[in-house]
Amino acid sequence: MTKRDAPQRAQKAHRIALLFNANKVYDREIITGVGHYLLSTRIGWDVFLEEDFRCRLGGIERFDGDGIIADFDDPAVCEALSDCPLPVVAVGSSYEDASDYPADVPYIATDNTKLVSLAYTHLIGAGLTNFALYSLPLSQNNRWSHQRELAFARLRAADGRAPEAIDAEIYRGLSTSAPTWNQAIDQLTQWLHALPKPVGIIAVTDARARHLLQACLIAGIPVPEDVAIIGIDNDPLARTLTRIPLSSVAQGTEEMGRTAAHVLHQMLRGARFPGRRILVPPVGINVLESTKHRPVASPYVARARHFIRQYACRGIRTEQVADYVGVSRSSLEEHFRRELQCTIHQEILRQKLDAAKALLAKGDTSSADVAIRCGFTSLQYMYAVFRRELGCTPREFQDRAKMAVQ
Known part of the structure; x- marks a missing residue:
C-alpha cells in the first residue's frame, strides 16, 4: 500500500x-x-x-x-x-x-423507573387516588414489562399499599391475537369492573393502553371519568386508532x-x-383526553396533594409533605401559592375539613369523635376552623345536613 x-x-x-x-x-x-x-x-x-x-x-x-x-x-x-x-x-x-x-x-x-414514575405522578396530578397497571404475560421477550411492574409496585409500596393489594392492582392478561380476542376482552373487563373508581391505569405500552380503552368502551366504562388511561411510547398509530385520544409517556x-x-x-x-x-430518562408526557380527569400543572403540587389526601387526618405537618415530595419547604410553598393560591397548611386543613364535613353529614358520629378521626388537635380547634371557614359550628353544620336530607 x-x-x-x-x-x-x-x-x-x-x-x-x-x-x-x-x-x-x-x-x-x-x-x-x-x-x-x-x-x-x-x-x-x-x-x-x-x-x-x-x-x-x-x-x-x-x-x-x-x-x-x-x-x-x-x-x-x-x-x-x-x-x-x-x-x-x-x-x-x-x-x-x-x-x-x-x-x-x-x-x-x-429508564423504566422514571417512565412509570412520570405516568404515576401524572395520574396523581389528575386528582386520582386509585391506581393500577396493565402489563403483559411473563416471558423472556417481555422482561422489560416485568421491570415496569416492579417500578409500579415500589411506588405503591412507598404510598403505603400492602403487597396483596398491589398484586390485585397489576394485571397481565392475555397476549392479544385474533383467536383469543374475545376472551382477552372479557377477562380484562372483569378486572376493570373490580377496580375501585375512579382509577388511573398505567399501560406498559400504547398497544396495551389501546386494548384497555377498547375494553372500557365495549363495557360502557367512562373514560376518563371512571378510568383514566396512560400508555408508554407516544405511538402516533395508537392515537390514530382510538376514539378517545390516549395520553402517553414519550420515551427518550x-x-x-x-x-x-x-x-x-x-x-x-x-x-x-x-x-x-x-x-x-423519558422526554415527557403527551397529555390527551384519556387522562384529563383533573389536571394539575406542577408535579410537586400533585405529589404533595396525593400525600395530603392520604394522611391529612393523621396530623401531618408541612415539613413532612415537603420531605415526601423531595423539595424544600419554601420551594413547595411557592409552587402551592402559584398553583392553588394557598399554603400547604391550608391544603391540609381543607382536606381535614372536607373529611369532617363528610362524617358529620352522616349524622352517626359525635363532634368529639370527628375531631379525633380527622386529625384536629382538639375539639375547640375544630370548632374554630368551622366558624372561620363555614360560619357555623360543627353541630350547626350537622343539623343543617340532617334538614337537607329530610
Whole structure:
C-alpha cells in the first residue's frame, strides 16, 4: 500500500448493522436517533437494515462489517451476539438487578423507573387516588414489562399499599391475537369492573393502553371519568386508532439512538466501554383526553396533594409533605401559592375539613369523635376552623345536613 492509498483507506465508510424490528415505534425511533447522530456529525457509515425492517439474525455471525447496534430486549439477539468479535452497543430495558445486564458490552437503557414514575405522578396530578397497571404475560421477550411492574409496585409500596393489594392492582392478561380476542376482552373487563373508581391505569405500552380503552368502551366504562388511561411510547398509530385520544409517556428513544451511535463511534476509534450502562430518562408526557380527569400543572403540587389526601387526618405537618415530595419547604410553598393560591397548611386543613364535613353529614358520629378521626388537635380547634371557614359550628353544620336530607 502506497502513502497515496492510505488516506483513501482511512476515509472508507464503516459498515454498521442495526438489529432492530423497525416495524415497532420504539425501535424505529432509536434508529431515527442513530440517523440524527450521523447527520449532525457527518460520519460516513454504511448502515445495514433488513429491507422489510424486521430483525433477522440468520448469518449475522458472517456479517462483514465494523460494528453493530442491537436491541438486547430480544433474548435471541443477546445469544447471537454473545461471541461477536465486532464492537457491539446494546440498547434495551433498564433492570433492577445489575446481573441482568450483559457484562461485556456498553448498554443504553430506557429508564423504566422514571417512565412509570412520570405516568404515576401524572395520574396523581389528575386528582386520582386509585391506581393500577396493565402489563403483559411473563416471558423472556417481555422482561422489560416485568421491570415496569416492579417500578409500579415500589411506588405503591412507598404510598403505603400492602403487597396483596398491589398484586390485585397489576394485571397481565392475555397476549392479544385474533383467536383469543374475545376472551382477552372479557377477562380484562372483569378486572376493570373490580377496580375501585375512579382509577388511573398505567399501560406498559400504547398497544396495551389501546386494548384497555377498547375494553372500557365495549363495557360502557367512562373514560376518563371512571378510568383514566396512560400508555408508554407516544405511538402516533395508537392515537390514530382510538376514539378517545390516549395520553402517553414519550420515551427518550431518539436520545438512546444518538447515544448508542456516539458510543459505537468512540469504539470504532479504539475506545472500550465493557459493562458501561447509560440510563436515558423519558422526554415527557403527551397529555390527551384519556387522562384529563383533573389536571394539575406542577408535579410537586400533585405529589404533595396525593400525600395530603392520604394522611391529612393523621396530623401531618408541612415539613413532612415537603420531605415526601423531595423539595424544600419554601420551594413547595411557592409552587402551592402559584398553583392553588394557598399554603400547604391550608391544603391540609381543607382536606381535614372536607373529611369532617363528610362524617358529620352522616349524622352517626359525635363532634368529639370527628375531631379525633380527622386529625384536629382538639375539639375547640375544630370548632374554630368551622366558624372561620363555614360560619357555623360543627353541630350547626350537622343539623343543617340532617334538614337537607329530610
